[in-house]
Amino acid sequence: MEKKLTSPTVVSTRRRFLTTGAGTAFGAGLLASVNEAKAQQSGTIPIGQMASLTGPLAVDGIEHKNGLEMACEEINAAGGILGKMLEPTTLDSKNQTAEEVSAAARLLIDRYASHAIINGYNVGANQAEYDPIADAGIIYIHYNTSIGHHEAFQSDPERYTGIFMADPAEYYYGVGLPVMLASLRDQGLWKPDNNKIALVTGSLPYSTVISNAIRETAPQYGFEVSFEEIVPVPTTEWGAVLNKVRAEQPAVIANTHFFPADLAQFQIQFAENPTNSLVYMQYGPLLKAFSEIAGEAARGVMSSSVIGILPDEIGNAFRDAYWARFGETAEADPGASTYSEMYHYAISAALAGGTGEPGDYEQNRKIADNLRRFSFRAPFGTLRYAKEFNAALPYPTISPDASLAMPHLLYQIKDPAAAVPKKLIFPKPYNEVAFETPPWFT
C-alpha cells in the first residue's frame, strides 16, 4: 500500500535540496515528493475517512473506522465497484478541531487521491473542511449532526453539491423532544404534575443548539422551560445544579450535555434524592458505558437518537454481523452509520458508471445526483437526502412518512445490566416495548 521512495529522480531532488542547506526547502520538497508517489493511480479506489483515533472522542472514532472497513471488505468480496477494489484510509482527526479536520481532508485529497470521504462525526470542524473538499469536487458524506451543514449547503448548493450529511441535524432533537413528551402525555401513559421543563445545557454547540430548540418548541406542545442552567464540559460535580433543579420540582429534566460518564454521575447524584420528574438525557445513555457506570440508577432514564439501529430484521442482522467481526464489546451504532454511508456511495457510484477522482467534477456530480435520487435502507432506517439541505430528515418530527426519513427514536433504559440496556419506546412502528414510569417516582 505504501510505496517506498526509491525512484532516482526523487532521490536527486532530495540531494539538491540538501545541498542548498535550507531546512524548510528540504522538508517541503520531501513532503512534495512523498505526495507524488502516493497519488499515483494503482487500479484501486481510494476511500478516505477523518476520524478521532486518539483523544476523548476516540471511542466513536474507532467504530467509525470499523464500520467503513467492514463495508469495504463486504463490497470488495462482492466484486468491488465495477470490478475495482476499495482501499480505505482513516486519518486521525485527533480532537476534531477545524485545523485537524481540514488538514486531514487536504491530505486525503492530495496524497491519497481519495475518490470519496466517508465519515463519522467531527464535532469541532465547523464546516472548515467543506472548502478544500468542494474545491476537489469529490463526494463527502458525514454525520456531523450539525444545523451548520444546512446553512453552509444553502449558501452555495452548486459548490457543495457533493457534500452530504447522513443524519438529521442536532436541532431536530430539540424539536422532537416536546413532540415525544406530548405523545406520552396525550396517550395517558404519563401524567405530569406540571408543565415545567428544567433544562441543563452543556457548553458545546451540539448541546446548545438542542437546548435552544427545546426552549423554542416546548410552548407549542404545552410545555415551558422554567429553569435553565449552563454547565461547563466536563462536569462531574452536579450538586449545585441538582439542588436548584429539585427546588423547581419540574415534570421533566432535560440534560443536553452529552458525555456518557458525566451524565451517569448526574443520574447517580439525582437518584440519591429524586423528584417526580422524567429524566431525558442527550446521547450519552445510548452507550453501554452510561449504564455500566450509573448501575441501577440508570433504570428509567430516557434518551433519543436518529442513528440508532432498529430492532428489526435488518438492524439485528447488522448488529450480529458487527459483533461477530469486532467482538461484543463494540458499539454497533456508530459503525452502522459509516457502513451504510459506504454502501450508499458504492451503489450510487456503480450506477453512475464508476467513481470520480479529485478534480473529476463531472463524474462526481453524477454520483451526487444518484445519492439524492436513490434512498438506502440502512440498519437505522431510511437514508435519504432531502434535496434542499443535502441532509437526512427525521421522522416523525419533520417527515410524516417513515419510509422517507430517519426515525427519531426515543429509548428508555430498561435493564442496566443487560447486553443492550436501552429499549425503543417511540415512535411507531419501531417501538419494541412500552414506556414505564421511572422507578424513582412516588
Add this chain to the structure above:
Amino acid sequence: MTHSPQHLLEVRGLTKAYGAMKATNDLSFHVDRGEVLGIGGPNGAGKTTLFDLLSGVTPPTAGRILFEGADITGLGASAICHLGISRTFQLNAVFNSQTVADNLKTCAYFGSEKRLVPGLSYDRRSEIRAAEVLDLTGLTDYADVMAGALPVLQLKLLMIGCAIVSHPKLLLLDEPVGGLNPAEIETCAAVFRQLRDFHGTTIVVIEHVMSFMTAFADRIMILHHGAKLHEGAAGSLADNPEVVDVFLGVSGAADSRKGAQAEEVGNATS
C-alpha cells in the same frame, strides 16, 4: 532636625524590619561630598540591607533618606539611579548574556537619565561613556566577550564599570574586592582612587578586607545587629574595644593597625 544640604547623603532613623527581626535598626549617619565612607561589621550586621534601602531595592519600614537635601525615601531603584546614586552588588550582578561593551552601554544609556521613550539605538553620549569606562577599567580587550564568560577580576571590574558609567554622584560599593588576591585588589583600588580623585565621586564602601578599607576610606562606620557600633576616622577602629570584641578580633585589630592585608572574615552572603 536641621536641614543640612552640605551633606550629600543624610540618613535619619532608618529601620528595616523583617517580622520581629530588625535588619537595620534606627540608623542615622551622613556622607559628605567627595568623602569615602567605609562600612564594616560582622555577617548579618545589616550592611547589605542598608545598601538595599539606600538604592531603593527595598523600601524602609521607618526613617528617612535625604540625598542632596531632597527626600528620596521610598523611591524605586531606577529613580534613585537616575538621581545619581549607583551601587554594586556582592554577587555576580552583570547581564550575563550581553557582551562587556553592551553591558556598559546599557548601564550608561538607562542609568544616566530617565528615558521616557528610548530610541532604537544607543545615543552617542552613552557610547562615549562606555568607551571611557572600558579604558578606565582596562577592559578594552574584553569588550566583545560575553559577561557570563569573564574571569573573576574582569567580572568585578565590569560590575564596578557598570556602576560608574552613568557618572553617579554617590557610589555604593558592596564588597568590591572580596575574593580577589592582593595584586587584583590593587587594580581595583586604582580605579576607585581615580574616581575619587579625578571625578570627585563620593563613595560608600562595604568591605571585609580591612587593609583595603583603612587605606582607602576617610571615615569608617561599624554596624552590629543593624545599629551603629562605631563611627570615626579610618585609624580609630582598633581603639574601640567593643569593635575589637564583636568584629575584628585581636588579630584583626593588629592587622588594621598595621594596615597590612587582613585575613578575610568571609565573603559569604550575610
Add this chain to the structure above:
Amino acid sequence: MELLTGILTSTIALGAIYAASSVSLALLWGSISMLNLAHGALIVIGAYGSVAVVTGLGLPWWTGLLGGMIAGAAGGLLLYVSQVRWIFGKANFDLRIIILTMAFSTIVVDLINNLIGAKILRQPFQVEGRFVLGALSIGHQTLLVVCCSALMVLLLQLVVHKTNLGRLIRAVSQDITAARLNGVPVQAVIFQVMVLAGIISGASGVLLTSSTTVYPGAGFDPLLKALIVCVLGGLGSIPGALAASFALAGLETTVQYTLGVKWGFPVSLLVVVLVLVYRPTGLFGRQELERN
C-alpha cells in the same frame, strides 16, 4: 438553610478532592522545584491501577486504593528514570521539565488509548449508601473520599516531618548544593520523592475517579485545578495547598449555587489571579529575602 448545607457539603467534598490531588504537586515543587505537568498522567495511571486490581484481578473493592498507589509509584519511578535523573540540576531544568513532563503525559495517555482502549470505565473503589442526620445528607462515597484524602495528607505530613527521608527531603529543598556537600545522596532522595509523589498522585487518582469515571484523559482537569490550588496556596507549601483547596472549593461552590454553574471555574480563576497580584507568593508562600 438547604442552600447553606448544600454549599457546605459540596465544599467539603470538592475541597477534599482538590487537596488530595494537589499535595503531591506541592511536594515536588517544594522539594525539587519541579513543575510536574505529568501529574495528570500519574493520576490516570493510579485510576487504571485500581481498575486493574479490582475489576481485572477480582480482588475486593478497597484494594483499589492500594492498586492505585502501586501503579502511581511505578509511574513516578518511570518519570524519574526516563527524565528527571538526566536533567536534574542541569541548565534550564525548570523550563525543560515542564515540556518533558507534558511529553510524558502525552505518551501515557496514548499508551492507554492504544493498549487498553479509550472506553470509559467505572471506578470500582465505591461504596453505596448515604449518611443522613437531619437536613444533612452525605453519601458514604463522599465520606470515604474525605477520610482517605485526610489520611493521605496526614501520612504525607508525617513522612515529611518525622522520618529520615523527610529530613533529607527538607535538606534538599532548602539548599541542594549544601545538601550535596553534607553527604546527602541527592539523586537517591529525588528518586524517593518521585516515587512518593507517584504514590500520592496514584491514590488521588483513585479517589478522584470514584466520583467521576476512568478514561484516558481523566487527569487533565485535576492537573489544571491542582496547579491553580498550589499557586494560590503558595508553591511548595503543603499546608498552603490544603488551605487553598478548601478556599477554592468554597468559592467555586458558592459561585455555582448563586451565579450559576458555568461561572464557577472562571470566577475562581479570576479571584486567584487577583489574589496573586496582591500577594505574589500565594497565601502561604515563603517570602524570600532577595539578596544579591
Add this chain to the structure above:
Amino acid sequence: MRSMKSRDLLILLLFVGVLSLLPALGLSRYVLGQITLFILWAAVVSQWNLVFGVAGILSIGHMALFAVGGYATALMGLYFGMSLWWTLPVAALAGLLMSLVMAFATFRLRGAYVVVVTLAIAMTVYQLLVTDVACFRQTQSVCYSFSGGARGLSRFGDFGFRELLGYSSAPLGNFYLSLIMLALSILVAIMVVYSPYGQAFKAMRDNEVCAASRGIEIRKYQAIVFAVSGVFTGLSGGVYAGVIGTFGPQVLELPTLLFLLSMMVVGGRGTIWGPVVGTIVLALIDEGFRDLAAWRNTAYAAVLSIILLTLPEGLMGGFASLRKWALSPRKEG
C-alpha cells in the same frame, strides 16, 4: 552588535526569499496549506519568544493574545461585514489590550507563579468563551451566541484572494500573506533585540534587581515587551483567522499552548532564529509521523523528549556548541 544585526537581517532576507519560491515547486494544496499554517505559528512563536525568551517572563498563556486578535477579526467580519483587511488593526489593538492585562497581572510575580497565572488567564478566557451560549443572533432555525461559544466562528469573510486569484490560486494569496506576517514578526524581533529595548529586556531577564539599580524601570519595560509582542501576536491571530477561515477557543487549549511552547524551547528561546528553527523541525516531525496514526502523538512526544534531554539550550544552543567544537581544534592546529 551592529554586524550581528546586519547578519540577521541578511538571513531574514534569504529565508523569506527561499520561502517565497516554495510555491514554484508545484506543491500540493495540502503541503502549501500546512506550510502556511506553520509559517503563522512561527510568526506567533517569534513574538512569544520576545516575552518568554528575551525578557525571561515565563508567560505560557500567550495564546490569549493570539485568541483576542483572531476573535477581533472574526467578530468584525461577521457583525459588520468588514473587509478582513480593515479588521487587522483592530486585531492588533485587541492583542495590545490583552497583553497589558497580562503585564499587569504578572508585574509582581516570579518564575512558576508567572507560568501558572498566565495559564490561568488563558484558561479563564477559554472558559468564558466555551460557556458563552446565550442567544445573540438567529439564522433561520439556529441561535448563535456572540462569540460562537465552543463552536467558534466561521464564514466571517476572507482576504478576498478567492475573487482576486480564483479558487485554485487562493491558497497562494494566503501563503504570501502569512509569509509577510512572518517576515514582519521576525523583523520586529530583530529590531527590538538589537535596540536598547532588547538590551533592557535581556538585562531584566539576566538580573532583575541589578537591572533596576542600573536605571531600568522594570515594570515599564515589562509592559513594553508585552505590548510589542501583543500587537504582533494579535495581528497574527487576525491573519490566522482570515487564512484558516474559522476561529474557535481551541487555540487556547493546553495541547496547543504546549505545542507552540515546545517549538520555542526546542529551537532555543531567547535567540532570533530559535523559534523559527523549532517550528520547522517540529512541523516536519509532526507531519512525518502522520502515517503512524494512533502512535503519532507518542512518536512526537518521544522525539521532543530526546531533543530536550540532550540539548539544554535547544537546537540553536546545540548548533552553537557544535560550531565551537568544530572550530576549536583548527585554532590549535
